[in-house]
Amino acid sequence: MAVYTRIGAEEMAALIDSFDVGALVSAKGIAEGVSNSNWLVETQRGRFILTMYEERTDVADLPFFLGLLDHLAAAGCPVPATIHDRTGAAFQTLSCKGRDKAVALIEFLPGVSADRPTAAxxxxVGSALAGVHLSALAFAMRRTDAMGPAAWLRFATSCAGRWQEIDARLSAIPDHLARIAAQWPADLPSSVIHADLFPDNVLLLDGRVSGLIDFYFACNGPMAYDLxxxxAAWSFDSQGRAFDAALGDALLNGxxxxxxLAASERAALPVLAQAASLRFALTRAYDWLNTPPDALVTRKNPVEFFNRLEFYARSGAAVFAP
Amino acid sequence: MAVYTRIGAEEMAALIDSFDVGALVSAKGIAEGVSNSNWLVETQRGRFILTMYEERTDVADLPFFLGLLDHLAAAGCPVPATIHDRTGAAFQTLSCKGRDKAVALIEFLPGVSADRPTAAxxxxVGSALAGVHLSALAFAMRRTDAMGPAAWLRFATSCAGRWQEIDARLSAIPDHLARIAAQWPADLPSSVIHADLFPDNVLLLDGRVSGLIDFYFACNGPMAYDLxxxxAAWSFDSQGRAFDAALGDALLNGxxxxxxLAASERAALPVLAQAASLRFALTRAYDWLNTPPDALVTRKNPVEFFNRLEFYARSGAAVFAP
Structure with a gap:
């Protein structure tokens, strides 16, 4: 869900005029992004996505996120570049009903997200992700992973004693967490990672990746963890039960x-895939237990990623065998 | 709010392919329309709005609504024409999670809706509305007004005894209703009317009306009632307290x-404006009392139109004096 905040037509026209992109022709609030408001904006000179950052995005992180987009776009990666305003700023601050909100204008990229991805x-996507990792090696800014191992324990502690409100199986999470944290490999090759490259964050057109979007979890981290x-995001049915080896292999090959991959990365993939599944099971469990029933968001079921976690714990060695 | 139903990328591509508009390039769910799901669709050959009709639209009315768009577009009115599919059909039926839903593809029109309309x-908008009325005289299909005088009593009966749950002032509505129904003029010149031409249903570009949209209340009725x-929709602040005579006069002049207007229409405007205000006060009151608090829609306050009703009852004769 999105478009939490309304921008009047007159404010929108004035805002767009502060960028050197031609006059406003159309602006439609779009139902995209779970934590920000987004508009598909057309001007006399092209189309753009206007994003207003709501509570989940820390404005202090915007120079990293938007600078990363510019860095990657300049390197030829299929990511939307930031449109800087007439003063050169990558984002602006609007006052909406007494609250300041940051807004940024980025390129619109064509393409649609696959609901049922193919191996091709x-x-x-695997190739595009590797391209991002290599290009980002030269990106100078740094951001630690707010959803990394340090955060897992915090989420798990918050959910303690309440797992059965979602599903009794989830009470095995603390044991998995302890084991995975102990096995978390140090010193893997690192770059900036997307850290959330689900199918709905990939735009595809004519068989190629036309856009990688939603870099708002991007951070420094092990490249193999991003893979x-x-x-975990691409190789399962939505319930996280049926693993599709053809998809997983195609991703790795791409x-x-x-x-x-270095040998150390290949060897680490089974535990990294468990860690990835744990991360989403934990954040979804936290959101499940802390989202008011009347909130305008659809709660995502943590069990879908707990199923993946159990799969990787059981079969990861075989799945990622060199 | 909108996009109640999800369409997967693969289904979307197949659906778009059933129209002769080129291959799908992009599809974004848009937050527009209160009762339907809408997508802004781009293909190799243009841009379109895909509408999926949810509960509030009766599929039996679609031939009227979509035929009207085609009729008006052919007559040169700024309304989106319907794109017929390869078989010539104006709408299709999709099966979504076991329920059949009608979908139609219509032209995308540029422009933005005014939040604070100007007299110009x-x-x-007045001129564009008159153009619709004249062009629709030759439209052969008929639809009675489901929100007309016959419906008012039904809504009022449903709200009886509960006005004070919203605002005690609303308990004057039944008396207004009886008076207005008694004064409702017969035999005014009739055509197809939009019946819901709020600013958000008008797209403006470079000072001209680039689009009149959302004809899903259109019906046969007195043209002066539509005016x-x-x-009532254009000439007040959002609370319905401050009337802006410059806006109202500009609308009438346009x-x-x-x-x-015929003399009989001009004479009827004071009661028609009260009727229009009553209609929205009633339907909003009904929705207010019958919308679950956790519904994904923002309830609109009926008092905003009760204020207009009282204004027109008090000052309508002066406002609409020839």
Whole structure:
């Protein structure tokens, strides 16, 4: 869900005029992004996405997120570049009903997100992800992973004693967490990672990746962990029960056509894939228990990622065998 | 609020392919329309709005609504034409999670809706509305007004005894209703009317009306009643307290540059404007009392139109004096 905040037509026209992109022709609030408001904006000179950052995005992180987009776009990665305003700023602050909100204008990229990805699409996404990892090595800014191992314990502590409100099986999470944290490998090759590359964050057109979007979890981290997140996000049915080896293999092969994995990374994939599944099971469980029933968001079921966690714990060694 | 139903990328591509509009390039669910799901769709050949009709629209009315759009567009009115599919059908039926839902593809029109209309904009809207009325005289299909006088009593009966749950002032509504129904003029010149031409149903670009949209209340009715609805919708602040005579006059003048009112219509405007205000006060009161607090829609306050009703009852004769 999105478009939490309304912008009047007159404010929108004035805002768009502060960028050097031609006069406003159309603006439609779009139902995209779970934590920000977004508009598809058309001007005399092109189309753009206007994003207003709501509570979940820390404005202090915007220079990192938007600078990363510019860095990657300049390097030829299929990501939307930030449109800077007439003063050169990458984002602005609007006053909406007495609250300041940051807004940024980024390129509109064509393409649609796959609901049922094919192996060819997974291969293309793997290659695009490797391209981002290599290009981002030269990006100078840094951001730690707010959803990394340090955060898991905080989420798990918050959910303690309440797992059965969602599903009794989830009470195994603390044991998994302890084991995975102990096995979390140090010193894997690191870059900036997307950390949330689900199919709805990938735009596809004519068989190629036309856009990687929603970099608002991007951070420094092990590149192989990002690949593991993507593997968990792309290779299962929505319930996280049926693993599709053809999708997973295509993703890995596509990645390695651009950036071959080191032996240490390949060896770490089983635990990294469990860690990735744990991360989403934990944040979804936290959101499930802390989202008011009348909130305008659809709660995502943490069990879908607990199922993946159990799958990787059981079969990860075979799935990622060299 | 909108986009109640999800359409997967693969289903969307197949659906768009059933129209002869080129291959799908992009599809974004948009937050527009209160009772239907809408997507802004881009293909290789243009942009379109895909509408999926949810509960509030009776599929039996679609031939009227969509035929009207085609009729008006062919006559040169700024309304989106319906894109017929390869078989010539104006709408299709999709099966979504076991329920059949009608979908239609219509032209995308540029422009933005005014939040704070100017007199020049109100003048342009008056002219465009008159053009619709004249062009629709030759439209052969008929639809009775489901929100007309016959419905008022039903809504009022449903709200009886509960007005004070919203605002005690609303308990004057039944007396107003009886008086207005008794004064409702017969035999005014009739055509197809929009019946809901609020500013958010008008797209403006460079000072002209680039689009009149959302004809899903359109019906046969007195043209002067449609003008009165538009007058009530455009000439007040959002609370319905401050009447802006410059806006109202500009609307009437714009209308009469295209279609001068008959003396009988001009004389009827005070009661028609009260009727228009009553209609929205009643339907909003009904929705207010019958919308679950956790519904994904923002309840609109009926008092905003009760204020207009009282204004027109008090000052309508002066406002609409020839």
């Amino acid at each position: 699409q997974a291969h293309a 593991a997140v993507t593997h 990645y390695e056509t651009v950036r071959p | 904009q109100a003048h342009a 009165a609805v538009t007058h 209308y009469e540059t295209v279609r001068p």
